[in-house]
Amino acid sequence: MPFSPQAYRPERSITALGEPFYDAVAPARFPQTRLRFRNDRVAAQVGLDALTDDEWVAHFGRLEPLPGSLEQPLALRYHGHQFRVYNPDIGDGRGFTFAQLRDASGRLMDLGTKGSGQTPWSRFGDGRLTLKGGVREVLATEMLEALNVPTSRSFSLIETGEELERNDEPSPTRGSVLVRLSHSHIRIGTFQRLAYHRDEEAMRRLVGYVLRELYGEDSDDPVRLLDLVVTRTATLAARYMAAGFVHGVLNSDNINVTGESFDYGPWRFAPVWDPAFVAAYFDHAGLYAFGRQPEAILWDVMQLAGSLRLLAESEPLIAALDRFAELYQPAIAEAVLWRLGRTPRGAGEDRATVQAVERALRATGIGIDRFFFDAFAQDLPAGYGEDWAEVRAALAGYAPRRARDHGYWQGEPCAMLIDEVEAIWAPIAASDDWRTFHTKVDAIRAMGEAMA
Template identity: 75%
Template sequence: MPFSPQAYRPDWPILSLGDAFYDPVAAADFPETILRFRNDRAAAQIGLADLTDDEWAAHFGRFVPLPGTLPQPLALRYHGHQFRQYNPDLGDGRGFTFAQLRDDRDRLMDLGTKGSGQTPWSRAGDGRLTLKGGVREILATEMLEALNVPTSRTLSLVETGEELMRGDEPSPTRSAVLVRLSHGHIRIGSFQRLAYERDEASMRALVAYVLRHLYGEDSDDPVRLLTHVVDRTATLAARYMAAGFVHGVLNTDNINVTGESFDYGPWRFAPTWDPAYTAAYFDHAGLYAFGRQPEAIGWNAMQFASSLRLIADSDPLVAALDGFAPRFQRELAAAILWRLGLAPVDPDTDRATVRAVEQALRTTATPIDRFFFDAFARPDLPATYGEPWAAVRTALAAHPPRSDRAHPYWSGEPCGMQIDEVEALWAPIATADDWSPLHAKVAAIRTMAAALR
């Protein structure tokens, strides 16, 4: 196997936590391993881009251990609030941590799976992933990365040759196993489990692990960790909004303590700036609607602080939580200005621009992707943007550009990702095993990313 000692740097710090945090498991023995997607751009950052397709399928379809890292997969244990109802019967039920590696920025990265088989935490589930679900995760992660949202990346998708029965889509349907590259898989729910079990020693150990290995600090201070998590999750909430993204299931077991978005189920991009727009058909109360995502993520940060009360005093935890709202407001202004291609000026001017943009988008029902494309390409906005946009024109004119508009992307059409297009990209795969439209879309998304940056 071609490993570069400069690029491939295996690690295994999660083993230092001990077996109270995870269960060793084995991957399912799949009938087939057909490679459908490999992200060589992400693989290059961890020294794996030179794998042959056969080696790739062996490691990410059969889960032959990578040299020098975890000897076998680990299913992590955690609890969580699911739609605000506490559930102590959770854990990795169809995935596991397969390996840990250092990337080209010296960050500790996990290779985690989805659809890799049953674990002790599978409950009544089959531990599998539909191929369509894997395709949707590719599209979500590629689009979010392009729009500057901190996200896991889809490293690999391998079709596995099983027929799955699902109640929410036509069945039987094809199966797959996905590998994601993520900056840790420690969740708010990982800490909730330890608080629930009143396990102070393990809580202190997990705080120290996250601070040392995910934040690069030699500390075991829970308040320090909460401050980091508040900052990172507020940033995530702001960038979701600027991207027009609706995750759909913002439960505490789906919030990573590094503030990196992951685990994409019923996600959607909102067509317009509609605060009530939801992604999950089962979210009847709109708990995780587009406009309620900052509230939901802030509530999750509160549950994290509540868990840390096991080993910390309340007052400094509350003081750290108070930083969420101002951090969110600053990051929202920065994220919207970034997507507009404009540089910040000062906090008051930046906030005024964001208010003008949000009000115009909400009251005119202008498509989000169309507006940001037009505003980046022509900050004066074309004549088709009439009187309701006068305040936006004035606000945009107060900001200098942060980059030029020379990229050919800006002379075409906006690259979006509405649900109808997701279905249209899946249709040729389902009917004719034609993957070319999907690969073309990934290429188009990456072209947009280059233009935005």
Template identity: 75%
Template structure:
């Protein structure tokens, strides 16, 4: 394996937590490994982009250990609220963490899997991932990264030669194993498990680990309070970035909320066509618990479960006082995220709030497609075809200076990721193994992201 010692910096911090936090597992022995997608842009950030395709498949399809990091895969243990019902019987059921390393920003990163086989937490599942599910995760992570959402990156997708049976899509369907690059896989549900077990010693150990390894802070006198403060800030930013992106995660259970505030694990996601607060992504979310407009509330509720868990090692009153800050933090972050996507600079809290309120109100009442609007409105370029109902927004936006000039990168069609296009990208893969449309879309999305940045 070609290693650049400055770019590839392996770590094994998870082992410091000890065996109460994970179960050693083995990857499935797949019938074949056909590489379809490798994210060299993300790989370069951790010194893995120089791997040959053969080496790539060996490490990310057969899971030969990478040098200097974890000696083998670890299935993490956690609990969680799933659609507000507590479940103590979950954990990594079709994935594991198999390597850690520092990225080019000196953050501790995990390499984790989806579809890598059964673990002690698989229950009645087969531990597998459909190829279509892997394709959808590529599209979600690429689009979210381009739109400024803190997200895991899909590093690799390899077809496994298995025919999978699924009840909610045509079967048999092709199997795959996916690798994600993520800033940690410690979830709110990881803390909930320790609270459920009344395991004070490991709660303190986990709190210190997250502060030291994921936030680069030495634990002080009140580590639980400091951790909640940091998680509140990161998750408020995450909720705001979802809204500005027009994104619906679909399953914001507490075991799906990373304590670094990084979004991950994309199942029934959607981008909202219009600014519709009731728009849902999951066909099984009958009550709209995780609908577009309820996502900030859902994430806030999950962070409340973290605070409740931390009562094992901290006083209730200061934790509750901190929880009250989620709303104001979210308001600040939603203004910043919206202004960033509009290509405008801030004029202060009051002016920014007025602009965002006008924008949301007019998007809601006009039914304009979200991604079309943001493309058209970037850097004060809203065309005359937008009628009088946009007059208030135009006036407020005109008072905000563009953060940079609109350039040639913004010519052409808006770049969206609605469900019809996702299906159209999948169709030629399913019918004739034609991946050209996927790769073209990834290139288009990255060009938009470069222009926004």
């Protein structure tokens, strides 16, 4: 097998947590395995880019174990608040942790699946993923990575030859199995499960595992863990906003304790700066609307703090939570200025600039992607009228952090609104034509290069 001994560094650290944290499971057997997307750019970071297509399909379609890593897939156990209703009857229901590896920087990474078959936590589900759902996740992760949002990366997408029945899209529909590379799949809901069962010993083990393996700290202090999670999730919330991204389902079982976004279902990018914009058709109350995402993420982190009361006193946990707002403000300023191609100047000035941008976007209804494209590292074009005078004046005081010297700036802004997602899927559904999909992935990566 063509694994690079320098780059391929298999791990199985999660097994040290022990049986209470997971169930060993068997992957589904699919009638067909057709490779649709392989992310060699990311595979190179974990020493897997030299695999042939046949070897790739064997590991990520038939889910044969990677040498030196997990001998059997592990479906993780967790609980969670789903739209703020506690559910103790969930866990990995259509995916599992398939392998662990170290990336080029030494971080512990998981290869996790979606659509890989039923587990003890599938309840009444079939454990499968639609091909359209897989395509949507690839598009979401590519776009978010380009926009500087900490995210899982779509590693592989393989069509399985199955026909699936779904209530929310035309059926039967084609099936797929997705593999994603993530900096762990430990969720807030993992801690909630242990608090629910009052399992103090397992909670201590989990806190130590996360601090040592995921944060690189020689500690088992639950307050320190919460402090780190608050920092990472405040940054995540800020970058969602700067990207104009709406996750759609910010339940506590969907919040990774490393602050890395993952698990993309009904996501959308907001066309304009509308705080009430929702992604999920079933989010009738707008709980996870665009403008409420920082609040939603903080609420989830509060559930982590509540779970850690099993090990720590209230006062230091509350003090750690109180830092979220003070961390979010500089994080949103940094994220917006990054997308504007500007170098930050100072907390007060940066915050005022971002507030001016938000006011103008809401007042004018100009597209989010259009504005950031036009404003990146240059003066606003003449067509921006008096509503933009405050923004124009504010941006004049900033130095560009990089030039508009990439060919991307000669075209039009790269966006990923829902109509385009449907337009990308249409030729795949109609005639198995993947050209639009691959062209879009190339365009997203070009945007990322232009902004990086």
